[in-house]
Amino acid sequence: MQDVFTPTSLLVTGGAGFIGSNFINHFMAGNPDCRVINLDLLTYAGNLKNLTAVEGNANYRFVKGDICDADLVARLLAEEKVDAVAHFAAESHVDRSITGPDIFVRTNVLGTQTLLEASRQHAEQLADFRFLQVSTDEVYGSLGPEGYFTEETPLAPNSPYSASKAGADLLVRAYFETFGLPTLNTRCSNNYGPYHFPEKLIPLMIHNILKKRSLPVYGDGLNVRDWLHVKDHSAAIERVLKQGKPGEIFNVGGNNEWKNIDIVKLVCDLMDERLGRAAGESRELITFVKDRKGHDRRYAIDASKLKRELSWEPSYTFERGIAETIDWYLANQGWVEEVVSGAYREYYEMQYGATA
Numbered sequence: 001m002q003d004v005f006t007p008t009s010l011l012v013t014g015g016a017g018f019i020g021s022n023f024i025n026h027f028m029a030g031n032p033d034c035r036v037i038n039l040d041l042l043t044y045a046g047n048l049k050n051l052t053a054v055e056g057n058a059n060y061r062f063v064k065g066d067i068c069d070a071d072l073v074a075r076l077l078a079e080e081k082v083d084a085v086a087h088f089a090a091e092s093h094v095d096r097s098i099t100g101p102d103i104f105v106r107t108n109v110l111g112t113q114t115l116l117e118a119s120r121q122h123a124e125q126l127a128d129f130r131f132l133q134v135s136t137d138e139v140y141g142s143l144g145p146e147g148y149f150t151e152e153t154p155l156a157p158n159s160p161y162s163a164s165k166a167g168a169d170l171l172v173r174a175y176f177e178t179f180g181l182p183t184l185n186t187r188c189s190n191n192y193g194p195y196h197f198p199e200k201l202i203p204l205m206i207h208n209i210l211k212k213r214s215l216p217v218y219g220d221g222l223n224v225r226d227w228l229h230v231k232d233h234s235a236a237i238e239r240v241l242k243q244g245k246p247g248e249i250f251n252v253g254g255n256n257e258w259k260n261i262d263i264v265k266l267v268c269d270l271m272d273e274r275l276g277r278a279a280g281e282s283r284e285l286i287t288f289v290k291d292r293k294g295h296d297r298r299y300a301i302d303a304s305k306l307k308r309e310l311s312w313e314p315s316y317t318f319e320r321g322i323a324e325t326i327d328w329y330l331a332n333q334g335w336v337e338e339v340v341s342g343a344y345r346e347y348y349e350m351q352y353g354a355t356a
């Protein structure tokens with residue numbers, strides 16, 4: 001399928017975070033003529049070190065700022081003649097949304113509304129425009145042992161995080177239906193890969209194994225997540241931005257379901273091999289802890305629409321992706337040490353009672 005839309009000036013929000021930075025690195029490598037403006041507040045989750053590959057690129061601009069700042073957003077859209085927005089900025093960690101939901105509503109709902117309203121006004125003067133909302137399968141709630149989320153699955157979010165993302169998705173829908181703003185909405189399963197903040201399951205386990213700290217597995221460890229490499233997600237977002245029909249929703253996922261306990265054991269074994277530890281040594285660190293409140297049991301994505309309509313398919317096998325990810329963390333301990341210092345340290349100590 002031919003590209004139906006080619007952005008010339010793309011505003012990326014949250015581009016210093018895990019997925020946003022992977023997306024910018026991916027997109028700028030393949031689209032050298034497109035200008036990319038990265039608007040990021042640099043919360044605890046944002047790190048400009050993720051973007052050293054594009055730093056010197058004349059087509060790249062970083063702006064430290066808040067997506068809730070309507071004047072700033074309007075000014076950037078006008079000044080940079082933006083014709084597409086890829087909206088990643090969010091508070092993204094479910095556990096934090098349980099201990100402090102307010103910021104999730106502010107950033108994820110009000111921030112999205114601010115961007116939509118500024119985009120609506122700005123797009124009125126343009127021949128073509130796209131607003132792509134990067135969302136999550138968590139808006140669909142939780143599955144039993146069978147079945148998959150499709151784009152028609154009703155929204156039934158259970159955590160303050162997923163509720164705030166669902167609220168944002170509904171505003172995106174409303175701006176398409178009411179104002180005709182050309183929106184797109186992707187809903188992806190759990191991502192893994194480089195630059196993943198070590199408060200999330202996979203990088204936290206890698207970090208704790210390395211430090212020989214306990215590996216907290218919530219509840220019975222039998223909750224299921226569907227894992228996709230962040231580079232495959234980035235490619236999917238690019239495809240949807242260029243070829244997706246405005247108003248449409250696309251699920252993104254790679255049919256890669258894992259019980260948490262199995263993924264933790266796999267990471268333990270791969271780490272033991274790399275660290276020259278005895279087989280099974282790191283598994284000894286596994287500790288079952290109190291379950292997360294409202295813990296969704298299973299996520300599983302049906303991404304057949306994206307494959308059928310836009311010919312997207314993941315390129316990573318999980319075997320390759322997880323091995324490369326572990327190797328990346330081991331080779332980038334400086335990055336890890338930097339992000340776990342500062343604001344994160346306090347959170348880590350509160351959660352795990354140890355120094356990050």
Ligand code: NAD
Pocket residue numbers: 013014015016017018019020039040041042043044045046047065066067068087088089090091092093107111134135136137165187188189190191192197
């Ligand atoms: P992240 O927490 O790693 O990064 C979020 C980024 O947003 C950070 O750089 C942060 O500084 C920035 N930010 C936060 N508040 C801001 C504000 N008010 N103004 C400007 N910037 C702000 O998150 P992530 O894991 O990269 O997720 C990115 C997006 O993808 C989110 O919208 C998330 O809901 C969605 N998503 C994530 C996953 C996943 O597995 N991580 C899966 C599907 C969808």
Ligand code: TYD
Pocket residue numbers: 093094095190199200201202204216217218223224225260292
């Ligand atoms: P997480 O990486 O926080 O992503 P999400 O909650 O958005 O799916 O968690 C993935 C799964 O791992 C989830 O079922 C919760 C579980 N989990 C643990 O068992 N221990 C942990 O320390 C963390 C952070 C998560």
